[in-house]
Amino acid sequence: MSEQRIINFMGRRKLAAAFSIAFLVAAIASLAINGLKFGLDFTGGTQIEVGYEQPANLDTIRKQLDNAGFEKAVVVHFGSETDVLVRMQRGFTPGLGDEVMEALSREAEGEIELRRVEFVGPQVGEELRDDGGLGMLFALAVVMLYVAMRFQYKFSIGAVAALAHDVILVLGFFSIIGMDFDLTVLAAVLAVIGYSLNDTIVVSDRIRENFRKLRGMTSLEVINVSLTQTLSRTLITSFTTLLVLLALFFFGGEMIHGFSTALLVGVLVGTYSSIYVAANVLLALNIDKEDLMQPIKEGEELDEMP
Incomplete structure (x- = not known):
């Protein structure tokens, strides 16, 4: 040795x-x-993808959703800084995407686009x-x-x-x-x-x-x-x-x-x-x-x- x-x-x-x-x-x-x-993948819920013209401020978006009654929503960038994914542990209801868009449009700089709404079932x-x-x-x-x-x-x-x-x-x-x-x-x-x-x-x-x-x-x-x-x-x-x-x-x-x-x-x-x-x-x-x-x-x- x-x-x-x-x-x-x-x-x-x-x-x-x-x-x-x-x-x-x-x-x-x-x-x-x-x-x-457990996150949304396991508990079920709804995720909404939104596109912004300008880089999105996630803290502002969270406050907007809280004020609109969408509490504890998870807000993250999805790819670029202009793409935002909103995830919430609540079941899908007709018009949910429009309600979220209405809450986000009030103080948004420029136009925002609703790209997709998906529901993950608890089962x-x-x-x-x-x-x-x-x-x-x-x-x-x-x-x-x-x-x-x-x-x-x-x-x-x-x-x-x-x-x-x-x-x-x-x-x-x-x-x-x-x-x-x-x-x-x-x-x-x-x-x-x-x-x-x-x-x-x-x-x-x-x-x-x-x-x-x-x-x-x-x-x-x-x-x-x-x-x-x-x-x-x-x-x-x-x-x-x-x-x-x-x-x-x-x-x-x-x-x-x-x-x-x-x-x-x-x-x-x-x-x-x-x-x-x-x-x-x-x-x-x-x-x-x-x-x-x-x-x-x-x-x-x-x-x-x-």
Whole structure:
């Protein structure tokens, strides 16, 4: 081995476990008490697209809608600054588009155009919510099967524990701050599963390799060596990903604000879990080199004898 300084990650595993458990309890408690604030995609409602001649001021539009009785309407830019999308959690009624246009036309600079009015039924939203939940569970099941086949079942338990940890914390974050949970956020949660899995696979592959190479070390030492060797790759990947997500968060607009927020939280907790959660579970399951030794084929011992 080289003279690389080995970081004692697992020396703090109990503190990390307590940290994770505390945040998981807070997230689960918030999900149980407050639940998620589902957006229009899941609850059903009406969305109206309006075109302006001049760049639209979203704060002014929100005040106009509030004064007209359309409370808690979500107003975002849709593409350019002259295109506005209004979303409200209320059923479609004949003339709703005209009522909104009348409210917006009173103080509008220039003419405005009603481009489309769409209604999303609550039944469709409920189906999307159920299908999304089943999609996440299916993804976790496939991941567990894949990691068990590629590595060993103890690695699959660690990988799924890390992924479940990340998903619960992201969902708990949205529950605690009361941010809308829509289809873009669900897509981000699924992306977090893929990102976290990729990081965990890299770490697991190095742990398996070192268990076969570093025969004189304990399991804790082998995992510390493996985490140290993959640390630079993990940090560089996370840092470059965060740069892109920060750009989306600050300049991407309201339409993808929830998406970028979920990914920002997911990348941070995913980086943490690939180091402390997955490896911590491996130690808790008493992983050792015998679990990863390649089976000796029949007759191989005779061939190796002088």
